[in-house]
Amino acid sequence: MNKEMKEWEEKKGIKFLKRIGIKPGHKILDFGARVGHYSIPAAVVAENTGKVYALDKNNDSLNELKRKAKKQKLENISLIKTKGNFETGLKKNSVDIALAYDILHLINNRKKLYKEIFRVLQKNGLFSVYPKHNKLDQPQKNLKNLSPKDIIKEIENHNFFFQKEYCGLISHDDFLNKGCVLNFKKKDFKEV
Template sequence: MKIEFEAIIPVVDSGRLLMEVPAKAAAKLEKESSQKVNAIINSKTYSCNLFYKEDRFYLHITRGIKRDVGLGAKTVFTIEIIDNGGGTEDDIHDQVLKWEIAECKALMRKVGIKTNDRVIDFGCGYGHYTIGCALALEQTGEVLALDCDKKALKWINEKEKMYMLNNIKTIHTNGEATIDFPDNSLDVILLYDVIHIQDKKSKKSLAPVLYKEAYRVLKRGGILSTLNFDSDIKKMTVENEDRRMTADDIARDIIDSGFSFSHAVDGGVHFDWYHSKYRLEKGLDFSDLERGMIQNYVKRM
């Protein structure tokens, strides 16, 4: 069976695309939670996952699509349903989406996120943690997803629609380490896989400024949740000291910035390989992604 429709391509990343199927075309589709389909655009065939959720369908082209396909322009799509004999095997794209809505939500609860909290996901990227966070808030509170990459924020907006959430606000910045919120106004700050980022001009680590800003904007007892991976830590050097940084150095810097260590939570995932076209083409599996411990701190008086 083939279904044709016109739609605007909202965002493309690492050869992938995520978008809602317009209602008229969706009405012709079988309501299965996940199906493997082909999408044909300009005579080119792309392999896709088609998700069904609460009366809407979402098309996830999982590889090979380029930005020059017509980003932001009205495009004709043909969806071809593949007869897969009734069974679909989870690929890494299914697994990532499932991780975001189930495991990450549980993870965020263990971090200490509770209903009505206001949370900042600083350097949120494609929102792997933003979604779990928004779900852990149970449609209350607010996740402020902040990044200097507009494309990543657009991807989050699509996912927010797909998961029918209404408590995410994306914030585009020019790359400053400042967090543009009043003193003592936030409950939780996530600094996940961002501690290694550097100021574009000085090439110095933004981490010390971020810890200072986190201390300023968090309420007393607010949570600073960090996630760093061994592969990054071993590349970083300690300023003014000719040696590599360790996880202990990071913990000491955070404690010196006015926080106390609270608890660690196992289960952080490093998504950088998932955003590498090269790795995806080589056949990446979810289990290949690096894992790390989330370290939580609370703001001292």
């Protein structure tokens, strides 16, 4: 791992994930975790009372994530290897935060992803999205014609409401870049 990413996983990523709302004790689903540039700092923030479910369809990536977690003695990461479908195997309302970072462009049937995230999130849960490769940021594949505003609309049409945007120097592939994540809440939540 390069120096920039080491510093991200050990310091900057921890700070960023606290800012977006991750807290000790949280259960976090990292959908499309790859080698854990977000799962690892999320596990540090969640502490031993919390847990990170690092989901990916790529075995090699998950093995690398496992190796890093072991090296750092992080015992609160569970790996979920899928076939690329959207079944997480997690219980309904069992997760506090779901991350979909730099993955939406790779998914054409995003409806299925949103549905599963809605199902596993607890009612006050947070859905955090990094829509890299949208129309305004190195456009690629399934997001190339959608702006961040279009993506907000799309997700709001799937039972979430947009809460807040967090921008900064954040992890993308194996480097840091300027980017913004979008936080959503489930629509059925009513503050009392």
